[in-house]
Amino acid sequence: MKRKALSVLLVLALVIGSMTVNVDRVYAEISVDGNWEYEVVNGEAYITGYMGMAGETFIVPSEIDGIPVRGILWFRWFDSWKENVKTVIISEGIKEIGRPGSSSTPFGGWTNLENVVIPSSVEYIGGWAFQGCVSLTNINLPGVVEISGGAFEDCTSLQTVSLSSAIRSIGSSAFEGCSNLQNITLPEGLEEIGARAFKDCTSLVSVVIPSTVSYIGSGAFATCNNLTEITVLNPNTTIYNDSSTFPSQAVIVGYDPSTAKEYAVQFGRTFRVYGSSSGGEEPPGGEEPPSGEEPPSGEDLIEGDWQYRVENGEAIITIYFGPGGEVVIPSTLGGYPVKEIAMIGLMHQGEIKSIVIPEGVERIGDFAFNMLYYMESIVIPNTVREIGYNAFDECYSLKSVSLPEGLTVISSSLFEGCTSLQSVYIPSSVTTIHGSAFRGCSSLTGVNIPNNVTYIGSNAFEGCTSLTEIVIPSSVTTIGYDVFKGCTGLTSITFENAYTNIGNSPDTIPAGAVIKGYTGSTAEQYANTYGRTFIAIDQPPSQPPLNFTYTIENGEVTITGYIDSDDSVVNIPESIEGYPVTKIDTYAFVGCRATTINLPSTLEIIDFGAFDYCRNLTSITIPSSVVTIKDYAFNACESLTEVIILNPNAYIGDCAETFPEQAKIVGYDPSTAKDYAIKYGRTFEVYGGGQSGGEEDTGDGSNIQIIGEVGASTITITAPLVVSFSIDPNNKERPLVTEDLVLTNNGNASVNVYVKSVESQDMQIIPSDSYTVDGWKRLSKFETERKLALLLGGKDLANADNLFLVTLKGKETKSLPVDVKHGLAFPMAKSCSIQVVLSYSLN
Structure with missing residues (x-):
C-alpha cells in the first residue's frame, strides 16, 4: 500500500512541475x-x-x-x-x-x-x-x-x-x-499470474495452476499460511525465483523434470510427482550448506552502494544507495555472483542517467527500474532470460533498448509510458508480447515483430502515436483487444497470416490505418466490420474453400456442412482460420456430387452419416489420423468401389451400411478394417499389394512379406508403418514409452530393408544431434510440441531417403529399438503418430 501511494504522489508532482509530460490517452x-x-x-x-x-x-x-x-x-x-x-x-x-x-x-x-x-x-x-x-x-x-x-x-x-x-x-x-x-x-487458458496476486489469502488450502500458465510472479502466493498444496501442470512455467512465491509449508506437485521441481529443490520444499500417491516425500533440495558458508536466506546485506540478499549461492540486488549518474551494476557481491536485480529504481528517480548490467545476470524483477525518469540508456546482456512486469515503465528519457537474445516473453507493461523510446530491438527468440508492453511509447517510430511471435496482448502498442507502419508476421495467431488503440500516426498494418484472431473492438486498429491482408482473411473481415480500407495481397497457398460451413470449439474445427457445387474434386483443408480440421459432422456432406473427396491428415472423427448418399464418389482414402468412423458414414455411396483405411486400429461403426456393399476394403493385416470386411462379407485387400496372410516365399523373393510388431499390434511393412509411442511426463523412469520394432522375414530369401521416407502430422522430425541433452530439456512448449528426433535401430530418420536399415535373412527376426529425443514440455501424456515408409529388395 505504501509503495502504491508513493507512486501516485510522484506522478502528480511530475505533472504539476512540467507541462510537457506526455499522457497516453x-x-x-x-x-x-x-x-x-x-x-x-x-x-x-x-x-x-x-x-x-x-x-x-x-x-x-x-x-x-x-x-x-x-x-x-x-x-x-x-x-x-x-x-x-x-x-x-x-x-x-x-x-x-x-x-x-x-x-x-x-x-x-x-x-x-x-x-x-x-x-x-x-x-x-x-x-x-x-x-x-x-x-x-x-x-x-x-x-x-x-x-x-x-x-x-x-x-x-x-x-x-x-x-x-x-x-x-x-x-x-x-x-x-x-x-x-x-x-x-484457475481455468485452462490463463497465461500469467502477477506478483503478489494471491498474497495473504490465508484461507486458501489448495490451488491447481493450469497447463496454460507460462508465468508466475514474485510472491504470487506469499504468506498464504494455510495453503497446503500447489499443483503446477505446466512443466515449463516460469516461476519467479523468490522464496516467497510459494509459501514454505505448501507441498509442490508437478512433473519430473519441471520448473516446479526445480523451485522445490532450490528452496527446500516438499515435492511430489503429479499423479503419484499422496504420501509425503522428503524435500528434494539436497544437503544444507555448512553453518557459516552462506548467510541466512533472505537476510539483507550491504556492500558499497548495494543492498542484496543471498539465496542458493546467488546474490539478488534489492536496493541501490549510490549517487546515480552512470551506474555499473557489479557482477558479484560478497563473493556471490549477481543473478537477479529485484529493485533499484524507487529511490533514484532523478539521479540515474545510464545503467550497465553485467554478463551473468539472468533475471530482472517486476518494477526493477520503473520510474527512472532521467535514465537515457541501459545495456542488457544476453544472459538475461526473464524480465518482469513494469520493469521499465515510466522511464521517460529512455531512447532505445536492445532486448537480449534468448528472451522469450515481453512482460506486461514492460515499457509502458516510456515516452522518449524511439527504437527497440526484439530478438527472434521472443514468442509472446503481453498486454500494455509498449503502451504510451509515443516516440516509437517503428518496431520489427519477429516471425516467432505467436501472441500480442491487449493494448500492447496503445498510444504509440509515432508508429506509421507495422507488419504482423505469419507466426502471430492472436492479437488482443485495442492493441493499436490511439496510434494516430499508423497508416498501414499488414497481416501475413490469413487467420490471425484480431481483438473484436473498433479500437484494435485505428480508423486511419489501411489494413492489408489476404482475401477472405480475418483482416478483411475486421476491415469490413469496422468500415476500414482493405487492400488484398497475394492469396495464401492454402486458402480454405468458401463452400464449407464449420464451427470452432476448443481450438479445433468441425465441418458441419458443404454447399454443393459442380466441383468433381473436393479438398477438405487441414486448417481453417489457423485451427486444425478434426471432425466431419453428422450428414455434413450428404448428397455431395463430387467424384473425389480428399480428407485432411488432421482429421480424427467421421461422424454418423457424414458422406451419406454421395452417389458419385468412387474411392476414398481415410488417413491414419482418423480414430473413429461412425455408423452409416458412407451409406448409399453407390459408385464407391474402394475404401482405404490407414489406421489399423480405427473404430469402425458396427453396421453393414457404414460402407456400401460393393466397396472393396483396403487396410493392414491385422486391422479393424479387415475385421469389418470379414464380418460383413466384403472383399479385403492388404494395403500396399498382396492379399491378407500372404504365402511363404519360394526363394526368389517374389512373395516376400515382412511383418513388424509394435507392442501387441502386428502390421504389414510393405506400406506406411505407423510407429506409435506415448510421451508420459509422469513416468520419470521412462517418459518416452516405446516398444522395440520386431521385423520378421517370413520368406526364404535374404532381403535388405530401407526407410523410404518419414512423415508425421504431429511433429517435425529433426536430427538427433540438433541439441545437447540440456538443450533438449530447455526447449519451449511451442518448440516441444513440434520437434522430435527419431531413431530406428540406431539410424537417425531425420533425413531418411532410402536409408538402409537392416538385412534380414530368410526366416530371420530382428528387434530394432525405437529411440526418441524430445523436450517433454507437455502438461499431460500425449501420443504421437509417425508414418515410416519401408521398402526392401533382395540381398
Whole structure:
C-alpha cells in the first residue's frame, strides 16, 4: 500500500512541475445526461461520474443519451449515497470496469457492497476497481479476459471467485489480502499470474495452476499460511525465483523434470510427482550448506552502494544507495555472483542517467527500474532470460533498448509510458508480447515483430502515436483487444497470416490505418466490420474453400456442412482460420456430387452419416489420423468401389451400411478394417499389394512379406508403418514409452530393408544431434510440441531417403529399438503418430 501511494504522489508532482509530460490517452469533453457524467471516445461512452442518489441497488446502464456505454472509469461525484449500495448491477454490453492497466478505482472503497452482477460482455477489470470492498462475498466473472493489478485487493469477505476460460491474465496484487478466499479454480487458458496476486489469502488450502500458465510472479502466493498444496501442470512455467512465491509449508506437485521441481529443490520444499500417491516425500533440495558458508536466506546485506540478499549461492540486488549518474551494476557481491536485480529504481528517480548490467545476470524483477525518469540508456546482456512486469515503465528519457537474445516473453507493461523510446530491438527468440508492453511509447517510430511471435496482448502498442507502419508476421495467431488503440500516426498494418484472431473492438486498429491482408482473411473481415480500407495481397497457398460451413470449439474445427457445387474434386483443408480440421459432422456432406473427396491428415472423427448418399464418389482414402468412423458414414455411396483405411486400429461403426456393399476394403493385416470386411462379407485387400496372410516365399523373393510388431499390434511393412509411442511426463523412469520394432522375414530369401521416407502430422522430425541433452530439456512448449528426433535401430530418420536399415535373412527376426529425443514440455501424456515408409529388395 505504501509503495502504491508513493507512486501516485510522484506522478502528480511530475505533472504539476512540467507541462510537457506526455499522457497516453486524450480525454474527450465531459458531457452530462441526467445524473450521469460521461465522455465519448470513438462513439462509445465512458462513465466518469454520477450525481444522483442511490438505494441498496445501483444499476449501471448500457446506454446514456442513446450512446452505448463501453466502460466505467470512475464516479467523480459520488457522495454518501455509496454507503447505501449493497448490490451493483452492470448492464450487458459494458466491456470495461475501470481502465485496463490503470488505477481508476470506480468501486474502490464501497465498504457496504455485498454483490456485483457482472455480465459476460465485461472483458477487463481495471486496477484497484473493487479494492477495499470489505463486504463483497463472491464474484462471478463470466467473460473477463484480464484482471488488472489490485482489482480486488483487501476484499476481506470475499470467499469465492468464478473465472471462465476467457481469462488470460491476473495482475499484480489482484486478490492480495482476500483473507477469506477459500476456493478459486484457475481455468485452462490463463497465461500469467502477477506478483503478489494471491498474497495473504490465508484461507486458501489448495490451488491447481493450469497447463496454460507460462508465468508466475514474485510472491504470487506469499504468506498464504494455510495453503497446503500447489499443483503446477505446466512443466515449463516460469516461476519467479523468490522464496516467497510459494509459501514454505505448501507441498509442490508437478512433473519430473519441471520448473516446479526445480523451485522445490532450490528452496527446500516438499515435492511430489503429479499423479503419484499422496504420501509425503522428503524435500528434494539436497544437503544444507555448512553453518557459516552462506548467510541466512533472505537476510539483507550491504556492500558499497548495494543492498542484496543471498539465496542458493546467488546474490539478488534489492536496493541501490549510490549517487546515480552512470551506474555499473557489479557482477558479484560478497563473493556471490549477481543473478537477479529485484529493485533499484524507487529511490533514484532523478539521479540515474545510464545503467550497465553485467554478463551473468539472468533475471530482472517486476518494477526493477520503473520510474527512472532521467535514465537515457541501459545495456542488457544476453544472459538475461526473464524480465518482469513494469520493469521499465515510466522511464521517460529512455531512447532505445536492445532486448537480449534468448528472451522469450515481453512482460506486461514492460515499457509502458516510456515516452522518449524511439527504437527497440526484439530478438527472434521472443514468442509472446503481453498486454500494455509498449503502451504510451509515443516516440516509437517503428518496431520489427519477429516471425516467432505467436501472441500480442491487449493494448500492447496503445498510444504509440509515432508508429506509421507495422507488419504482423505469419507466426502471430492472436492479437488482443485495442492493441493499436490511439496510434494516430499508423497508416498501414499488414497481416501475413490469413487467420490471425484480431481483438473484436473498433479500437484494435485505428480508423486511419489501411489494413492489408489476404482475401477472405480475418483482416478483411475486421476491415469490413469496422468500415476500414482493405487492400488484398497475394492469396495464401492454402486458402480454405468458401463452400464449407464449420464451427470452432476448443481450438479445433468441425465441418458441419458443404454447399454443393459442380466441383468433381473436393479438398477438405487441414486448417481453417489457423485451427486444425478434426471432425466431419453428422450428414455434413450428404448428397455431395463430387467424384473425389480428399480428407485432411488432421482429421480424427467421421461422424454418423457424414458422406451419406454421395452417389458419385468412387474411392476414398481415410488417413491414419482418423480414430473413429461412425455408423452409416458412407451409406448409399453407390459408385464407391474402394475404401482405404490407414489406421489399423480405427473404430469402425458396427453396421453393414457404414460402407456400401460393393466397396472393396483396403487396410493392414491385422486391422479393424479387415475385421469389418470379414464380418460383413466384403472383399479385403492388404494395403500396399498382396492379399491378407500372404504365402511363404519360394526363394526368389517374389512373395516376400515382412511383418513388424509394435507392442501387441502386428502390421504389414510393405506400406506406411505407423510407429506409435506415448510421451508420459509422469513416468520419470521412462517418459518416452516405446516398444522395440520386431521385423520378421517370413520368406526364404535374404532381403535388405530401407526407410523410404518419414512423415508425421504431429511433429517435425529433426536430427538427433540438433541439441545437447540440456538443450533438449530447455526447449519451449511451442518448440516441444513440434520437434522430435527419431531413431530406428540406431539410424537417425531425420533425413531418411532410402536409408538402409537392416538385412534380414530368410526366416530371420530382428528387434530394432525405437529411440526418441524430445523436450517433454507437455502438461499431460500425449501420443504421437509417425508414418515410416519401408521398402526392401533382395540381398
